[in-house]
Amino acid sequence: MAIDFDKAAERLRNWGRWGEDDQRGTINHVGPEALKRAAAEVVSGKLISLGLEFSQDGPQIPEITKRPNPQLLASDLDQIFNPANPRSRFNDDVIVMPLQSATQWDALSHVHYDGEMYNGCKASECLTARGTKKNGVHHLGSPGIMSRGVLLDIARLHGVDELPADHKISPDELNRACEKFGVTVEAGDIVVVRTGHLRTFTVRKDKTKVAGFQAGLGAECAEWLYDKSAAAVAADNIAVEFLGMESLTQEVVLPFHMLAIRDMGMPLGELFDLEALSQDCAADGRYSFLLSAPPLKVTGAFGSPINPIVLK
Incomplete structure (x- = not known):
């Protein structure tokens, strides 16, 4: 059953929750307890990068992505x-380079609808050719983005290397992944979702499908993340959410983006390379870890390149 977008948006809207001037959104869930919980995950001394190289031969096809x-x-x-x-x-x-050409965070100014961005900022008053006056990525960079990360390996849940392009991930699958991999998402955690999609570039060296239709989170997953008080969500695809014809042609295009970024104030991490992390978690049975992914403090920017680091 399709989500009632307007009802979901009204329930999930965090505007004013952390003050009228807030520009950090759900990153506010990362408090002292979340940071201490993240630090406690470091027990074996393993360091894993989740970032793509910022290469001249990267995954972008400008004719499709405009990047x-x-x-x-x-x-x-x-x-x-x-x-x-x-x-x-x-x-x-x-x-x-575009600030969103490889592994990156979407800032809270990246998308909007009905003329308003997160926390009621008027797009007509904030958006300029030199960036945004509010909700710029630099607010996420002070002091940064670090918390406990939880890998929900949906591809491994289904016993495949890569989910088919028409696979829309449901909240039920997120719950099943938590149960299978022995994790509980707590307030302030960063949820990391593996679809296997980025293998089309990192393994098969075929960038032609990176920006095509692809598996990802259904819009209903925004409600799941809200109820968990997650700080952010990241995935190994180009938009975190499911990309199919319906997500691009319905009244509100990219509904998960709009619910997460515009209404909840939740940053989205895109094009995370999760293959090494997936293998390591499967090997040691530990699907939670310290995740450090601070954006560059580019004043007024709509996103930022990152090299996310996992420490286990």
């Missing part, structure tokens, strides 16, 4: 510090 891959340019090569002593040299570079 080119990063372009690295050398600004100085083999430059001499002091002509009188030419032995010492230096090299510098610059990078030109």
Whole structure:
């Protein structure tokens, strides 16, 4: 049964919950208890990166995503510090890239509907060609995003490497994953969902399907995350949510995005590389960990590149 979007939005809306001027949303769930719980997960000394490389041969196809891959340019090569002593040299570079070209957070200004962003900010008053006046990603960067992460490996739950493109993940599957993998999502946790979709790029080296129809969270999962008081959600696909014809053609396009970001104030982490983490969790049976993923404090930006780090 399809979600009643407007009723769900009204129930999930966190506007004013943390004050009229709040620009951090559900990251406010990460308090001292959540941080101490995250730190207690570190017992074996294992470090795992969940970030893609910011490569000129990355997963983006600009004609589809409107986001080119990063372009690295050398600004100085083999430059001499002091002509009188030419032995010492230096090299510098610059990078030109969309802030959301690889592994990244969506800020609370990334999407909106009915002319309003999170916490009632008027889009017409906040959005400018130089960024947003409110809900910029820099607010998520102070002091950052770190908490206990919980991996819900939905692909492994179904015994496959990768969910089919038409698979819309339900709240029931999230509950079943919690039971199977022995975890409980608590207030302030970051929920990490594996679909296997990114394998199309990281394993099969085929970027043509990265931005196509793909498995992901159904809109109903926003209610599940709200009831769990999760701080954020991340996944190994391009939008966290299920991408099919219906999600792009209904009255509210990308309904999970709108409920999570605009109404709940929940950042979305996209294109997380979860293959190494999935294998490690399956090997040691531990599906919770410390997750550190602070965004760059780019003032007024709609998102930020990250290199998320898991410590177990």
